[in-house]
Amino acid sequence: MKGIGTYFLKGLLMKKCERFRQHFSDYIDGLLDSTIRLELENHLENCPRCLKVIQRMKNVSQKLKHLPGLKTSPDFDMVLRTRIRVESGLERKSWSENKFKWSIQIPVYAASIAIIWGAFVFINDQNIKQNQGMPLSFQYHTAGDTILSNTKQDKNVYYELPIYPVDYFLQRPAALPSAKKVNSIESDSLRQKQLSKLPHSKKQIQNNRKPVSFTF
Amino acid sequence: MAQNDKKKMQPTDEDLIERFQHGELYAFDLIVKRYKNQLLNFIFRFLGNQEEAEDLVQETFLRVYKNRRAYRKVAKFSTWIYTIAGNLAKTELRKRKRRKIFSITDLGYEEKDYEICDMAFSPEDQVNGLITEEIVQREIEGLSPKFREVIILRDIQELSYEEISKIVRIPLGTVKSRVNRGRLKLQERLKPYLPRE
Numbered sequence: 001m002k003g004i005g006t007y008f009l010k011g012l013l014m015k016k017c018e019r020f021r022q023h024f025s026d027y028i029d030g031l032l033d034s035t036i037r038l039e040l041e042n043h044l045e046n047c048p049r050c051l052k053v054i055q056r057m058k059n060v061s062q063k064l065k066h067l068p069g070l071k072t073s074p075d076f077d078m079v080l081r082t083r084i085r086v087e088s089g090l091e092r093k094s095w096s097e098n099k100f101k102w103s104i105q106i107p108v109y110a111a112s113i114a115i116i117w118g119a120f121v122f123i124n125d126q127n128i129k130q131n132q133g134m135p136l137s138f139q140y141h142t143a144g145d146t147i148l149s150n151t152k153q154d155k156n157v158y159y160e161l162p163i164y165p166v167d168y169f170l171q172r173p174a175a176l177p178s179a180k181k182v183n184s185i186e187s188d189s190l191r192q193k194q195l196s197k198l199p200h201s202k203k204q205i206q207n208n209r210k211p212v213s214f215t216f
Numbered sequence: 217m218a219q220n221d222k223k224k225m226q227p228t229d230e231d232l233i234e235r236f237q238h239g240e241l242y243a244f245d246l247i248v249k250r251y252k253n254q255l256l257n258f259i260f261r262f263l264g265n266q267e268e269a270e271d272l273v274q275e276t277f278l279r280v281y282k283n284r285r286a287y288r289k290v291a292k293f294s295t296w297i298y299t300i301a302g303n304l305a306k307t308e309l310r311k312r313k314r315r316k317i318f319s320i321t322d323l324g325y326e327e328k329d330y331e332i333c334d335m336a337f338s339p340e341d342q343v344n345g346l347i348t349e350e351i352v353q354r355e356i357e358g359l360s361p362k363f364r365e366v367i368i369l370r371d372i373q374e375l376s377y378e379e380i381s382k383i384v385r386i387p388l389g390t391v392k393s394r395v396n397r398g399r400l401k402l403q404e405r406l407k408p409y410l411p412r413e
Contacts, residue, residue, distance in 0.1 A: 025396035056403035056410055063406075064371035067349055070260055072252045072270060080248065080274050084281055 016043060017050050028058055229293035237284050248277055254373065255301045261368045262305045264357045272308060276301045291382070298375075298383045302365060309361055347409040355405040363398035370395050
């Protein structure tokens with residue numbers, strides 16, 4: 001029974017030791033809060049083990065504080081200056097090398113971008129011109145007409161179209177949205193008149209074929 | 217009194233680096249003069265090799281020279297330069313580990329402290345309680361780097377906990393805990409060499 005009691009008390013003391021252990025360093029440095037310091041000092045009176053640990057920690061700290069200080073070798077400053085000079089030189093050199101590299105690279109990049117942009121604009125322009133050949137966007141005039149734009153005099157280019165534009169719209173009314181809106185009898189009769197004037201047979205079309213002009 | 221006046225006349229580290237930032241090279245020479253031995257001791261205690269330590273001190277000053285514009289007056293100059301030196305020392309340790317210069321690192325050097333067979337140990341020394349600088353250095357090197365760094369900064373360089381916290385970039389509480397654990401480990405390692413009470 002006595003053995004168990006001693007074991008229990010020892011266990012309690014060990015737990016207390018562990019709790020105080022985390023404050024040993026602050027105690028040595030004099031940074032411990034007064035309440036905890038008093039508790040720890042009370043504990044140290046009853047625990048020679050912790051007291052020994054603290055004494056050893058103090059000894060080691062003192063020893064570390066008084067370790068002989070090393071001094072750099074006499075040529076330290078000279079070597080450092082040389083290293084700085086060399087490294088600064090390399091830094092400058094690398095900058096000038098980069099500068100040279102960039103002086104070549106920038107025009108090359110600029111030229112490449114210009115070529116790509118030019119090619120894009122050219123291809124796009126071709127597409128627009130091709131689209132202008134579509135019936136919805138063309139204008140037709142009688143032969144010899146000259147179209148004047150705001151900026152320049154456009155050249156008349158003559159094309160033989162396989163079908164008249166009006167025929168095209170008549171065959172495809174959906175392509176001309178405004179055609180759907182004409183509902184009045186007057187408009188209908190007018191349209192009939194216009195239609196009657198237009199050639200209907202293939203032969204008539206061929207006979208009435210006129211040159212038309214495109215504007216670019 | 218005259219000494220106090222002389223001290224007052226001395227420019228602070230922050231003044232010196234500012235002057236250096238404005239192109240005054242003499243200010244850099246003064247910085248080197250002030251810090252070269254402090255940094256040498258710090259790195260030497262960390263690595264245990266004077267030649268390597270001196271080389272890293274040079275590297276530290278070289279970095280200060282090259283990155284002088286990066287320094288901002290919000291932080292203490294000493295903190296900045298110790299951070300550079302500490303990082304270089306830790307990098308060197310990692311390189312050593314990679315190169316496997318010391319086969320002992322295979323035992324798991326990052327997390328655990330390792331035991332080195334004491335060739336110079338003599339029972340006589342133990343009886344007399346002699347503790348040589350070599351023994352202390354060897355036992356410091358036996359600590360894991362995270363404890364080693366804070367122990368050197370606190371007990372050898374005698375920096376404040378706040379400064380250490382900024383140099384190592386860990387919270388103040390963690391610094392205190394590491395110093396405490398480091399000291400406990402070190403006293404345990406040096407127990408055979410300390411005088412018996």
